[in-house]
Amino acid sequence: MKRQISKANFSLVSTELDHYASNGLITGEQKSGILEIYEVKGGLNFIRVVVTIGALLVGLGILSFIASNWDGISHLVKLLIIFGVFGGVNLAGYMLSENNPKTGRSFIYLGTLVYGAGIFLIGQMYNFGGDFPTAFLLWSLGVLPMAFLLKDKYLMLFANLLFLVYLFGSYDIGFPYAGWVGVPVAYLAYNYFEKSRLLLFFANLTTLTFIFEITIRYKVEGLYVTLLFFLIGLVMYGVKHKLEPDIFRIQGNILFGVSGVILTMPELWKIVVNVQSTRLVSILFALAFVALLFALIRKGSLISLIFVCVTIFRYYTDTFAFLPKSLFFIVGGLLLLGFGYYFERMMKSSKGGNLRD
Amino acid sequence: MTKKKTFLLAVVIPLLILLAMTIKPQATVLFGQEIVLETKAYDPTDLFRGDYVAINFAISDIPKSKVDLPITKINNKNLYVSLKQEGKYYVVDQVSETKPKQGVYLKGKFRERYNQFNGAGNFRVDYSLDKYFVEQGSGKDLEQESFKGGLVGTVKALGGYGVLTGIAPR
Numbered sequence: 001m002k003r004q005i006s007k008a009n010f011s012l013v014s015t016e017l018d019h020y021a022s023n024g025l026i027t028g029e030q031k032s033g034i035l036e037i038y039e040v041k042g043g044l045n046f047i048r049v050v051v052t053i054g055a056l057l058v059g060l061g062i063l064s065f066i067a068s069n070w071d072g073i074s075h076l077v078k079l080l081i082i083f084g085v086f087g088g089v090n091l092a093g094y095m096l097s098e099n100n101p102k103t104g105r106s107f108i109y110l111g112t113l114v115y116g117a118g119i120f121l122i123g124q125m126y127n128f129g130g131d132f133p134t135a136f137l138l139w140s141l142g143v144l145p146m147a148f149l150l151k152d153k154y155l156m157l158f159a160n161l162l163f164l165v166y167l168f169g170s171y172d173i174g175f176p177y178a179g180w181v182g183v184p185v186a187y188l189a190y191n192y193f194e195k196s197r198l199l200l201f202f203a204n205l206t207t208l209t210f211i212f213e214i215t216i217r218y219k220v221e222g223l224y225v226t227l228l229f230f231l232i233g234l235v236m237y238g239v240k241h242k243l244e245p246d247i248f249r250i251q252g253n254i255l256f257g258v259s260g261v262i263l264t265m266p267e268l269w270k271i272v273v274n275v276q277s278t279r280l281v282s283i284l285f286a287l288a289f290v291a292l293l294f295a296l297i298r299k300g301s302l303i304s305l306i307f308v309c310v311t312i313f314r315y316y317t318d319t320f321a322f323l324p325k326s327l328f329f330i331v332g333g334l335l336l337l338g339f340g341y342y343f344e345r346m347m348k349s350s351k352g353g354n355l356r357d
Numbered sequence: 358m359t360k361k362k363t364f365l366l367a368v369v370i371p372l373l374i375l376l377a378m379t380i381k382p383q384a385t386v387l388f389g390q391e392i393v394l395e396t397k398a399y400d401p402t403d404l405f406r407g408d409y410v411a412i413n414f415a416i417s418d419i420p421k422s423k424v425d426l427p428i429t430k431i432n433n434k435n436l437y438v439s440l441k442q443e444g445k446y447y448v449v450d451q452v453s454e455t456k457p458k459q460g461v462y463l464k465g466k467f468r469e470r471y472n473q474f475n476g477a478g479n480f481r482v483d484y485s486l487d488k489y490f491v492e493q494g495s496g497k498d499l500e501q502e503s504f505k506g507g508l509v510g511t512v513k514a515l516g517g518y519g520v521l522t523g524i525a526p527r
Binding site for chain 2 (some may be wrong): 063066067068069070071073078082083086087089094111112115116118119120122123124125126127128130132135138141142143144146149150
């Protein structure tokens, strides 16, 4: 079996091989021999994109038609139309799957949107009150069977996104008990759908959201919630394992970055120290946090660089007392410049001037 | 199971979910007792269900004196509110933890609400009857009517579950 690589990587390999061949490092025969072992991975397919967007437009049109609540047709007739269209597009999707699989699949996608429109139509018919997060749970639930049957990771992704909307929508309304089932299902799906990294990313996101909802349910103080997510982020970033470490590192880095910036707000700390010292505690935390970020930047974490900038910007907009701020920023900046210069000299002397640039 | 059958199953499951959603409200519309309630309204929009009239029933505010249960058993709990007819409208009679044996009642979620003027406060009850969906653009008239002198809402109630079936000027 040929080695599958992305189109961009293939073109990199091929230009580099051209370069070797023109320099006489390898022969033209060797070059084509090497290129033979690669195969461009199926990326975005134009037809698939066109038909999928087509299905998306029709689906959004139907959702919008339901939301317009047009009086010309009664609710019952609308419901029958929804049932008919849902059955029709799925039948069409099934029939087309043999000869026109891409168009067929887009009909199945359309079906999931029509199903969603049906849920909101029923909500409208009976004037369901409240914010109706259950709608997204039911929508997600209805998409799952087809996603698993067709092993379609994009349908699964859609189901997962709908579930996330349900989790977020339940905030402040009531505890989303379905999370106890939904979170395991998201990981089961990752395992079942050929270990798609995309699905793992969203499964992790679902878990984090659910943990957040649990902390809301038990009325955990803001400080502890943020500290918890800061720690989870550090663990996701730092603990070494075999399961898609890249995904965990990126998510962990963003998570502890965001919660770290939030923890630099003095107001959060008032539940553990008295009001006068909150500012001091938050600044001590900010210094430790920025030091940690610098250590990670040294290891090559670009995301940490972004959070250093966010933290600086957060302090820049914090106060309008310009004179103390000006002093703080100039002293801080000079310290960093000095450290940088010192380290550059130290590395140069230890490596005997090996660092040319 | 053949491929055809499993596909059929994946299509039928969403349809069954849709049908199941209609059972409770449709049964309530068919067999529930009709009650008329006083209300106020204004007109916002929901992204997926369209324009609606937001409704605030008089029975959603219950004074603390009407409830003789310890506060821990009220706040954020689902309780039964028995209603009695006074003139044309139904008003709150009493609140209980268990399903009343007779009469009209609705189930609602209670939230404590302080009154900063006299410290007494009341309970805000969410019956999930706060939205009435209308054709796009037609909610403004109802909003105007509401400013002029209030609206009345018709609710069908069955076993504590209520379905809002209509609103009209007083």
